Amino acid sequence: MTQLLTLSLIVLLSLPIGSSVDAQSKTTKIFFLEDIHHKEWCAYANESIWKSSVDSLGAMTVGSLNYEKDQLAVVDVTEGDEAGDWMVYDHYTVDPRGEPLRDERKNNILPGRRSVEETYVIQNGKATRQSSSVRSLTTGGSLSDPEQWLPKVPVITHAKDFPFAALIVQKYPEAFSHGKVCVPFKRPGG
Secondary structure, X not given: OHHHHHHHHHHHHOXXXXXXXXXXXXXXXXXEEEEOOOOEEEEEOOHHHHHHHHHHHOOOEEEEEEEEOOEEEXXXXXXXXXXXXXXXXXXXXXXXXXXEEEEEEEEEEOOOOEEEEEEEEEEXXXXXXXXXXXXXXXXXXXXXXXXXXXXXXXXXXXXXXXOOHHHOOOOOHHHHOOXXXXXXXXXXXX
C-alpha cells in the first residue's frame, strides 16, 4: 500500500493542475470522493473538477480535508443512501496528530422531514454524545419529540479508521494540490 501511495504521489507531482492553496493563511483544501465503480477513493485539488466527478460518478460519499500550515485540521464527510432517504454530514475537528477530537453531525432524514444535530467529543478511542437536537427540515424550527431512527453511520474515533485514510498524508498535503490521486478501497482488517 505504501508503494502504491508513493507511486501515486510521484505521478501526481507531474500533473499540471491548479492549486487549492491559500498562500496568505497557508491553508489547503483537498476534495475527495468514493468511486464505487473503480473501488477507490480519489482526492482532487480543484473543486470544479471534483464536483464534475461527483456528478458523473454519482458518488454517495464525498468530503474535504482541510490543512492549516501543512497539518490536517478539519475533515468534512457527507454520506447518503442510494434512495435519497437520508444524508449524514460530519464535521470532524482533529488534533495536531490528525486524530479526531470532535464531530458535529447533522442527520437529514427525508421521511418525516427531520434533521437531527448531534455533537460528539472523542477521547481515548470513544465518542461521547454531548448534545442532540431535532429540527424540522421544512421550517428549521425545533421539534420536541426525539427521532426514532438514525442512519447507521459510525462516528470515527481514530484517523486510521476513516475509509479514505490513505488519502490523509499530513506531511505532504501540498502534493495533492497539483492534481488528482486515487487509492484502492481499504480492505476489511487491512
